[in-house]
Amino acid sequence: LWTLNKGLLTHGRGLSQGSQYKISEPLHIHQVRDKLREIVGVSTVWRDHVKAMEERKLLHSFLPKSQKVLPPRKMRDSYIEVLLPLGTDPELRDKYVTVQNTVRFGRILEDLDSLGVLVCYMHNHNHSTKMSPLSIVTVLVDKIDMCKHSLSPEQDIKFTGHVSWVGNTSMEVKMKMFQEKYWPVLDATFVMVARDSENKGPAFVNPLIPENKEEEELFKQGELNKSRRIAFSTSSLLKVAPSSEERNIIHELFLTTLDPKTISFQSRILPPKAVWMEDTKLKSLDICHPQERNVFNRIFGGFLMRKAYELAWATACSFGGSRPYVVTVDDIMFQKPVEVGSLLFLSSQVCFTQDNYIQVRVHSEVSSLDSREHMTTNVFHFTFMSEKEVPLIFPKTYGESMLYLDGQRHFKSMSTPVTLKKDYPVEP
Numbered sequence: 032l033w034t035l036n037k038g039l040l041t042h043g044r045g046l047s048q049g050s051q052y053k054i055s056e057p058l059h060i061h062q063v064r065d066k067l068r069e070i071v072g073v074s075t076v077w078r079d080h081v082k083a084m085e086e087r088k089l090l091h092s093f094l095p096k097s098q099k100v101l102p103p104r105k106m107r108d109s110y111i112e113v114l115l116p117l118g119t120d121p122e123l124r125d126k127y128v129t130v131q132n133t134v135r136f137g138r139i140l141e142d143l144d145s146l147g148v149l150v151c152y153m154h155n156h157n158h159s160t161k162m163s164p165l166s167i168v169t170v171l172v173d174k175i176d177m178c179k180h181s182l183s184p185e186q187d188i189k190f191t192g193h194v195s196w197v198g199n200t201s202m203e204v205k206m207k208m209f210q211e212k213y214w215p216v217l218d219a220t221f222v223m224v225a226r227d228s229e230n231k232g233p234a235f236v237n238p239l240i241p242e243n244k245e246e247e248e249l250f251k252q253g254e255l256n257k258s259r260r261i262a263f264s265t266s267s268l269l270k271v272a273p274s275s276e277e278r279n280i281i282h283e284l285f286l287t288t289l290d291p292k293t294i295s296f297q298s299r300i301l302p303p304k305a306v307w308m309e310d311t312k313l314k315s316l317d318i319c320h321p322q323e324r325n326v327f328n329r330i331f332g333g334f335l336m337r338k339a340y341e342l343a344w345a346t347a348c349s350f351g352g353s354r355p356y357v358v359t360v361d362d363i364m365f366q367k368p369v370e371v372g373s374l375l376f377l378s379s380q381v382c383f384t385q386d387n388y389i390q391v392r393v394h395s396e397v398s399s400l401d402s403r404e405h406m407t408t409n410v411f412h413f414t415f416m417s418e419k420e421v422p423l424i425f426p427k428t429y430g431e432s433m434l435y436l437d438g439q440r441h442f443k444s445m446s447t448p449v450t451l452k453k454d455y456p457v458e459p
């Protein structure tokens with residue numbers, strides 16, 4: 032992997048096209064997880080996982096006490112290209128294909144998650160140690176925007192990625208996906224966090240120095256993204272009351288559902304072409320088997336995203352009455368790791384709609400087999416588009432009204448103009 036990276040330095044192209052540091056041989060998708068195992072030094076069989084983690088403890092001494100002692104890196108140091116050869120590998124295609132002959136987006140989420148981690152290891156590579164003392168985990172999927180083009184399961188896909196901003200222990204990673212002679216089909220921004228060798232405490236990451244105007248812009252955008260995330264979280268409806276404009280929206284919705292025949296706050300009726308929010312729910316349960324573990328023996332974030340996405344898709348599909356396609360994935364925060372053996376409870380519901388758009392929220396909780404206590408680990412936000420106009424959604428309770436407003440905030444934060452998002456079928 033590291034030899035390959037030297038190749039990156041000598042073959043430059045524009046970063047905006049995601050291929051500034053072209054490599055002659057992109058990694059095969061299977062090599063991504065193999066490389067991660069190599070870098071982290073994990074067991075390939077579950078039986079040996081405790082021993083492997085004991086060995087990682089010894090790497091603790093390689094962790095620096097301050098970020099200042101770490102050499103700065105450039106964006107090209109972490110740049111990688113990965114090939115998903117759907118066109119030439121029919122066996123691989125089977126894992127990715129839907130019954131409608133499109134690409135399973137849930138699988139793409141898994142690949143992006145692994146790629147994001149590998150990109151961060153490239154950035155922090157220390158030539159003096161074979162294994163990395165860092166444990167790198169996904170903390171946030173800031174945004175995934177789909178572009179206009181369809182994903183065919185019969186054509187190769189190329190991923191590119193690099194670190195675009197760093198803090199003290201966190202890194203922002205930009206990833207792109209290309210198909211049909213490298214036409215861009217997806218843009219993703221993830222935030223990853225470095226932890227110590229046992230994944231127990233924070234660990235510093237190498238600083239990042241932008242090399243040209245374009246990279247300075249990306250870095251500045253990373254700073255702005257951080258401020259935006261803080262502002263979004265400070266104004267969360269879990270902390271503060273809705274704005275006066277939002278309160279008006281909720282009251283309007285409430286008035287629309289009052290029965291004109293009775294003068295009462297209690298008798299509510301649904302307007303035509305509308306659905307109560309509570310009637311849009313779907314739930315699922317998964318047992319988190321060792322097979323779904325990541326290199327740190329916790330449950331792989333990509334698996335959690337795939338499960339949440341597929342439930343969200345089914346929710347949007349049964350609500351909208353036609354096959355929806357995803358346009359944006361937004362603000363997935365990984366609050367707590369999921370332990371192997373946990374029970375994973377996912378609850379999905381439509382929380383906002385507009386024209387052909389369906390905003391779905393999935394809440395994920397886990398409990399261990401010996402405790403009944405449930406803990407929230409993630410909240411997922413997906414925006415889907417349906418072929419036809421979808422019903423309006425009405426909240427009944429105050430809690431549902433907050434879900435509605437939160438859904439609307441996420442819908443409004445969609446970065447691509449609505450008109451661009453028309454005809455590309457991407458299904459689970």
Ligand SMILES: CC(=O)SCCNC(=O)CCNC(=O)[C@H](O)C(C)(C)COP(=O)(O)OP(=O)(O)OC[C@H]1O[C@@H](n2cnc3c(N)ncnc32)[C@H](O)[C@@H]1OP(=O)(O)O
Pocket residue numbers: 144145148167168169170171197198199200201202222224226233260325329330331332333364365366367368369
């Ligand atoms: C690849 C995989 O499969 S990983 C599996 C999926 N992911 C996981 O299991 C991670 C689960 N989450 C966690 O363990 C914890 O939330 C952690 C360790 C990521 C963060 O814990 P925290 O208590 O928030 O840590 P802490 O406050 O030290 O913050 C660490 C860094 O994360 C950043 N961070 C924390 N939350 C966020 C957020 N929502 N968005 C962006 N950055 C964030 C902080 O700014 C800080 O960065 P800095 O050091 O550069 O300033």
